[in-house]
Amino acid sequence: MQDEEAILDDEFEGQSSLLVEHTFDTGADAEFSRRGVITISSMKSNMAHFAQESSLGMEEKSKLKALIRKGGMYRIRVPTKVGTTDENMPYVSTFMRACALYESRLSDVLTLNVDQSGNILSISATTYIPYCTGATVSDAALSNFNTSVEIIETASGPVPDTQSYMQKLEQEKVEKEKGAQADNRSFFAKYWMYIVPVFFLLILSNNMDSGQEGRGQ
Numbered sequence: 001m002q003d004e005e006a007i008l009d010d011e012f013e014g015q016s017s018l019l020v021e022h023t024f025d026t027g028a029d030a031e032f033s034r035r036g037v038i039t040i041s042s043m044k045s046n047m048a049h050f051a052q053e054s055s056l057g058m059e060e061k062s063k064l065k066a067l068i069r070k071g072g073m074y075r076i077r078v079p080t081k082v083g084t085t086d087e088n089m090p091y092v093s094t095f096m097r098a099c100a101l102y103e104s105r106l107s108d109v110l111t112l113n114v115d116q117s118g119n120i121l122s123i124s125a126t127t128y129i130p131y132c133t134g135a136t137v138s139d140a141a142l143s144n145f146n147t148s149v150e151i152i153e154t155a156s157g158p159v160p161d162t163q164s165y166m167q168k169l170e171q172e173k174v175e176k177e178k179g180a181q182a183d184n185r186s187f188f189a190k191y192w193m194y195i196v197p198v199f200f201l202l203i204l205s206n207n208m209d210s211g212q213e214g215r216g217q
Helices: 002-012 058-069 098-103 162-182 187-216
Strands: 016-023 033-042 047-052 073-079 091-097 107-114 120-126 146-153
Touching (some): 073 120
Antiparallel strands (some): 016 033, 033 047
């Protein structure tokens, strides 16, 4: 077991990358585009950083403002496995209020929840803005993301030993069946040790009564 854990540590402690995509569109058919890459140096030590591939252009800034007017959500997604370029790989996604991203001047925290094998279980995104106030932000402040990355490893809980429990139940069932089959004697065979003394006491009692009656005559 320790050898397997050591192999996993070595396998997922090397530097790896994770593509981050985002969209300013709404609906199920929203088109995602590349936002940047998370470089992970160590999952165990929570060492990762985000690098933006390119600054937001005027079109993306306009989409963000339009999304705010609709009260919409800004969405992010990442593949479930690090270091992959497979387009068919499933994604995990999250969202935040577009106005929160806007008013925070593109400052956010991405939190990756991973399992012990290094697979991405979920992602969450937050900003330091607890709620939107309707503040106005200049376009110059909406060019580059200021993103922090946190990694949380989800530890697996103890696995119940169902096999041993089922074996125990089966053994108890067999023992009960054996006990029922073995004790199929008649009533007298089971309780003769109680019946015989009572029988002799009755005989003695009758003999004593007969003797007393003879003397009385």
